[in-house]
Amino acid sequence: MDDVLLRTHDVTKKFGLLTAIDDVTLSVPAGKITSIIGPNGAGKTTLFNLFTGKFKPTSGRIEFRGERIDGQDPHEIVRKGIIRSFQITNFFDDLSTLENVRLATQMRHTGFGISDFLRHHESLDEPLTTARQVLERVQLADVADRRASDLSYGQRRHLEIGIALAAAPDLLLMDEPTAGMGPEETNETVDLIEDIATDTTLVLIEHDMNIVMNISDHIAVMNEGTLLSKGSPEEIRNDERVQRAYLGGE
Ligand SMILES: Nc1ncnc2c1ncn2[C@@H]1O[C@H](COP(=O)(O)OP(=O)(O)O)[C@@H](O)[C@H]1O
Ligand SMILES: [Mg+2]
Known part of the structure; x- marks a missing residue:
């Protein structure tokens, strides 16, 4: 069993009538790279905003090192060591x-x-x-x-x-770190991410499936606010629901 650094438990976030995050339970193991993937609007960035305290869950709870952090102010959460790269x-x-x-x-x-x-x-x-x-x-x-x-x-x-x-x-959140980069810059950034991962727990939102499959220890697949699947790159690659919903049968 991996050591869990961050955990969400039945987290829901509504914006008015829209349920952006729908009953999501997931854990982020310490010392690993966890990637969150899913189509635009799936709720990936909203999850980050919940982790950092920018948004409070409508229901459910979020724990960091076993301590509840949902409801805390963003600056308190930064002090605990959850940092987002903008x-x-x-x-x-x-x-x-x-x-x-x-x-x-x-x-x-x-x-x-x-x-x-x-x-x-x-x-x-x-x-x-x-x-x-x-x-x-x-x-x-x-x-x-x-x-x-x-x-x-x-x-x-x-x-x-x-x-x-x-x-x-202690936990670094990166939202599409390679967005807008050419191949060379992308490669440099991937090297950097792997270097950072040697001493920092990472959660990565990334669109490039090659990158995701290559560097992730764990992958969480979001779709319309729900957690569609989670597992190793191998498990996600072979998950039929994921292929249908997201990978287009790749
Ligand atoms: N501050 C907000 N107010 C209202 N709706 C929001 C807000 N932030 C995100 N949403 C909505 O929540 C859904 C998920 O958005 P988002 O988390 O940005 O998706 P992703 O990062 O996966 O593309 C979208 O329908 C988006 O329009
Ligand atoms: Mg986003």
């Missing part, structure tokens, strides 16, 4: 790559509040060292002093990942 850019264009990551090293203490950071930081030496290590890891060390706005698309995506890593996540 699909929509979430950094300061006018600051350098290094400064962006340095600010983010404080995220977990402050719950991401930049004004909190500006109030609370005492010494910037330690964040600076951490920030340089993170830049090394996300392959941006050579553009540390470049303005974030001057980075290439792929570099900006890596900066987003770096900002998330700077918060020392």
Whole structure:
């Protein structure tokens, strides 16, 4: 049995009349890559928004390390170590790559509040060292002093990942990290994801089935808000319901 880091239990999320998440029970094992797949509108991003506390479940519960976190504020959840790498850019264009990551090293203490950071930081030496290590890891060390706005698309995506890593996540949520990338950038990002997975539990939303099948330990398949199937890549590949609903008989 795997150690479970995050677990949802009968989670439902309604937006008015729409049931975006319908009675979903799933677990995220520690130290693994779990991918969430499913067609557009299946509820994947909504699940992330429930994990991070942006949304509260209409019913059901969410546990992190066995402790209930549904109903907690996003900043409390960040402090516990659940960090999301944003699909929509979430950094300061006018600051350098290094400064962006340095600010983010404080995220977990402050719950991401930049004004909190500006109030609370005492010494910037330690964040600076951490920030340089993170830049090394996300392959941006050579553009540390470049303005974030001057980075290439792929570099900006890596900066987003770096900002998330700077918060020392225990659980890192990545929503379509390779979206919009060409083959070369995609390969680099997949390498980076596999590197991160050596010391961080990952949940990945990813459309590219080759990537999903190659790097996932576990896959959860969402369809119209419900959990259609879960299992190893092999199990998902051979699941007829999944093939019918999603893979188009691939
Ligand atoms: N904040 C929101 N308010 C209303 N409806 C939402 C909101 N967020 C998502 N939805 C709806 O919930 C459903 C699932 O959306 P989403 O989780 O973004 O799907 P996915 O990420 O799988 O493409 C969609 O029908 C979407 O329109
Ligand atoms: Mg989405």
